[in-house]
Amino acid sequence: xxxxxxxxxxxxxxxxxxxxxxxxxxxxxxxxxxxxxxxxxxxxxxxxxxxxxxxxxxxxxxxxxxxxxxxxxxxxxxxxxxxxxxxxxxxxxxxxxxxxxxxxxxxxxxxxxxxxxxxxxxxxxxxxxxxxxxxxxxxxxxxxxxxxxxxxxxxxxx
Amino acid sequence: xxxxxxxxxxxxxxxxxxxxxxxxxxxxxxxxxxxxxxxxxxxxxxxxxxxxxxxxxxxxxxxxxxxxxxxxxxxxxxxxxxxxxxxxxxxxxxxxxxxxxxxxxxxxxxxxxxxxxxxxxxxxxxxxxxxxxxxxxxxxxxxxxxxxxxxxxxxxxxxxxxxxxxxxxxxxxxxxxxxxxxxxxxxxxxxxxxxxxxxxxxxxxxxxxxxxxxxxxxxxxxxxxxxxxxxxxxxxxxxxxxxxxxxxxxxxxxxxxxxxxxxxxxxxxxxxxxxxxxxxxxxxxxxxxx
Numbered sequence: 001x002x003x004x005x006x007x008x009x010x011x012x013x014x015x016x017x018x019x020x021x022x023x024x025x026x027x028x029x030x031x032x033x034x035x036x037x038x039x040x041x042x043x044x045x046x047x048x049x050x051x052x053x054x055x056x057x058x059x060x061x062x063x064x065x066x067x068x069x070x071x072x073x074x075x076x077x078x079x080x081x082x083x084x085x086x087x088x089x090x091x092x093x094x095x096x097x098x099x100x101x102x103x104x105x106x107x108x109x110x111x112x113x114x115x116x117x118x119x120x121x122x123x124x125x126x127x128x129x130x131x132x133x134x135x136x137x138x139x140x141x142x143x144x145x146x147x148x149x150x151x152x153x154x155x156x157x158x
Numbered sequence: 159x160x161x162x163x164x165x166x167x168x169x170x171x172x173x174x175x176x177x178x179x180x181x182x183x184x185x186x187x188x189x190x191x192x193x194x195x196x197x198x199x200x201x202x203x204x205x206x207x208x209x210x211x212x213x214x215x216x217x218x219x220x221x222x223x224x225x226x227x228x229x230x231x232x233x234x235x236x237x238x239x240x241x242x243x244x245x246x247x248x249x250x251x252x253x254x255x256x257x258x259x260x261x262x263x264x265x266x267x268x269x270x271x272x273x274x275x276x277x278x279x280x281x282x283x284x285x286x287x288x289x290x291x292x293x294x295x296x297x298x299x300x301x302x303x304x305x306x307x308x309x310x311x312x313x314x315x316x317x318x319x320x321x322x323x324x325x326x327x328x329x330x331x332x333x334x335x336x337x338x339x340x341x342x343x344x345x346x347x348x349x350x351x352x353x354x355x356x357x358x359x360x361x362x363x364x365x366x367x368x369x370x371x372x373x374x375x376x377x378x379x380x381x382x383x384x385x386x387x388x389x390x391x392x393x394x395x396x397x398x399x400x401x402x403x404x405x406x407x408x409x410x411x412x413x414x415x416x417x418x419x420x421x422x423x424x425x426x427x428x429x430x431x432x433x434x435x436x437x438x439x440x441x442x443x444x445x446x447x448x
Contacts, residue, residue: 006431007392007393008427024394024395026389026391026395026399027390027392028392047423048424053420053424064424093392095399097402098400103404103406103416104386106390106416106420133401135397135399151399152397153261
């Protein structure tokens, strides 16, 4: 069953019949994680890099920000039995406007924050499709960990 | 088919905006208007009145007593909320249909338009603009040209997207290059046909290039910023994605920084989710074809 992850939301599942989907990523980033041993998957659709912008919103909706959403995503999959060592991470999104001066650089800052967090925690990114000016829809098939990105009518597997 | 005359014909055949909406915009644009003026404008339109009351009485607002009149609705929810409801009801049918050329499924253009309307209102408040009421409507209608241009874009999509990906054109420039006109010009024509206030026509025409207006207009900058935030947040994106040019001067001349954009982005998402819940629960969901 398709489970849709809205903006500023995350979901995890251990039901192999589930596919986690997030639509229309702009400068937001979709993070998909999957543990092949226990077949537990999770997906996060965060919109901004830092929770310091609005600590009260971060409390209410941790998935809104990279620095609160990413730890929350991992913790939620651990609860379903996933192990940090086994988890495979794939990311997509972080688009930009045609912006030579980088004034609206939320996409870039979203990506930098993600790299920083993963680096600090020793987590490798297995695959990524980040940047450009595309809108992306991503899917994680929890039965086999297949992660696909649909953009401008074509679907590719990462 | 791709002649300007063809487009002009289609614009003249487009369904008119209801009288209530036009009068309402006039009243909204007049700073001396009173609550009574506004109620007078809406109350003769029974369909709209009943929809407003139905929405107000939905469990969503959680009001403790039944709202039975427009006056009541204005007092319970505030004038601006009621005005926004009326405009959203009026444009729902037209904007909710699928726009295949842009890769927008049913409901997606309406969602984007409402989000830009909400964000425009928030920016207008942030900038203390005197015509904040118009900002909502201008935001709601900024992409109205897509409703007509959609079919033309569908036919020439491969050429348009080639210009975007290979020649690094913005989508709106590629539309103009391939078709001879873009959704902003067509939108401007529709707005003129509807006799909308000049301020709104200008917002529709310049919402991708606000600094081309000399002198710049605060309402146009507002709609530009609102659209930019919604594109970045991915609200109702189509195949054109984020392929639009950034205008670095707008933030500077309005004295705003990235945190302002982000905070308004958050607020927009929260308000949009409320509006979507409201319409899902109470309004007709079925999109109406053009």
